[in-house]
Amino acid sequence: MIDRPHYLAQLRRWKDRDLIKVVTGVRRCGKSTLLRLFATELEKEGVPPNRIITINLEQLENERLIDYRALHDEVLSRAQPNAMNYVFIDEVQNAPDFQKAVDSLYTRPNIDLYLTGSNALLLGGTLATLLSGRYVEVKMTPLSFSEYRTASAQAKEALSPQRLYDRYIRNGAFPATFDFASDDLSLHDYLEGILSTVLFKDVAQRLNIANSLALDALASFMFDNVGNLASAKRISDAMTSQGLRIAPNTVAEYLSGLVNSYIFYPVKRYDIRGKRLLKLHEKYYAVDMGLRRMALSGQLRDTGRVLENVVYLELMRRESSVCIGRIGEAEIDFVTEGPEGRAYYQVAETVADAGTLARELAPLQALRDNQPKLLITLDDVSPRSHEGIWQVNALDWLTDSTGGHLA
Structure with a gap:
């Protein structure tokens, strides 16, 4: 497993505090691995395995736990009395009304609760109301360049920093891409699988989108225009000029789905002299450069804007x-x-x-x-x-x- 020190430090900081820890981020960025790394740390500290409860709601054997009552009862049946239990629930949003189970488990003094989710709606609506002030979000992305370099060194690769960066922006930073470093076809299939799953499962299904062609086209357009000023009207006009008519309100709806699935990050403009955020136009940056290259038919376009995107992701990790x-x-x-x-x-x-x-x-x-x-x-x-x-x-x-x- 590739070490994720930045995120592990956050989990350590919040351990045993009266807060729910929620790890969010795009699919396959390493959320489940992070919880396994943290569980390993807990065991090394002397926490018995029977007090570390892990449930992945994407695994078929846990399908019955999609019912929030069953999920709740499963955790309580495994929790040890009179001792702190560390409960890790992966992709918790797969359980309808999961917030009811979460709210109840949170009240138990012997449960320290950790959740992961691949959609920003996890922290929206009812859960945000129920848990206002009672959770902390750990925002996770694919590997930073520093993490990527460390993983490369652990794999005993001998690449110069520039060659490593070239591969970083070409192959992308999802942890599993190290398995496909010399297999372009498998790499393409892997990245295509991530994007297809996000577009279909996390966006189209949630928003009841029937026109997948328009959603695919919008995603490709946004990948091609990272770092450019954008608005729903501008995007609609540009796509219409390219032969695909899509209304501004539809653009806004689809784009919100892509943002909520952590494929793109919106960045607002700030008037430095006026000391205010500007309401019109913002920029969007992509979560991963390998995913972008795959979506653009294997072309690594505009390496200057690629660098800008990489810097944005790093700033997002470092700054408030x-x-x-x-x-x-x-x-x-x-x-x-x-x-x-x-x-x-x-x-x-x-x-x-x-x-x-x-x-x-x-x-x-x-x-x-x-x-x-x-x-x-x-x-x-x-x-x-x-x-x-x-x-x-x-x-x-x-x-x-x-x-x-x-x-």
């Missing part, structure tokens, strides 16, 4: 919030708020050309505060300052060897 910055007519790729405060980021594949460097620095130079400002590129350079704006190599930054904000 990520927005697109606007200052006047200029745009800053990312504005973040996190434990160390605010920071600003520009992302460019290369700034070897003086004109490109000047263009990328200009929005950051327009800022009048003293918060950290970074220019992240794939240029093979050591960290350097452009009048207080730090230029760093993306591969160093992704593995955190640059020391974070450098300010």
Whole structure:
């Protein structure tokens, strides 16, 4: 199993606290493995196996537990009295009315409850009302580049950082892709299976979508346009011009399904001078670059925007919030708020050309505060300052060897 230290640290931090731990993320990103890793840690700490209760609601042998009463009673029948029991329920949203079982189990003083789910609706509606203030969400994605590098080292691969990055954006970061590193056909089939399952099971079935052609086309369009400003009207107009008529309200509905299934992440724009979020237009980034390449018929398009997407995913892991910055007519790729405060980021594949460097620095130079400002590129350079704006190599930054904000 590939180690996931970032997420394990979060589970450790919340262990034995009076909160339900909910691990969310796209299918096959490693949620079940994370729970197994954590269960192994618990056993090493001396927790007996009979106090670690694991139920996967995607497994056929647990089909009877889809009934929330049966699920509830199964956990209680296995729980040991007068001792803390660690209960892991995988894909809990597969049980209709699961929130009733969860709410009851939460009240038991001898149960520490951990859930996983592949749809954001898990934390919506009734459950959010029932558990308001009583749960913590652990947002999981496929492997970060740092985790990917560690897994590569464990597999005794001898790849340079650049070659490893090239494979990372080509094959994607789902943990199982390591099994297909040299088998393109199996890799394609695996990634296609993930996307097909999400589109059919997590989106089409939940939203009762009969027109799967339009849903597939929208997903492909969004993969092709990561990092571009978008709205339902803009997307509708663009797809109509390409020969597929799809109404803006339909775009909005389908897109919400893709977002709720963690295939895409919407990022709002923030007016830095006006200190407000902008209501019109946002950008979308994809959960995985291998999935994107597969959806685009095997083409690795726009490697600059691919880098921007990779940086966004890393910022999402590290920071509390990520927005697109606007200052006047200029745009800053990312504005973040996190434990160390605010920071600003520009992302460019290369700034070897003086004109490109000047263009990328200009929005950051327009800022009048003293918060950290970074220019992240794939240029093979050591960290350097452009009048207080730090230029760093993306591969160093992704593995955190640059020391974070450098300010």
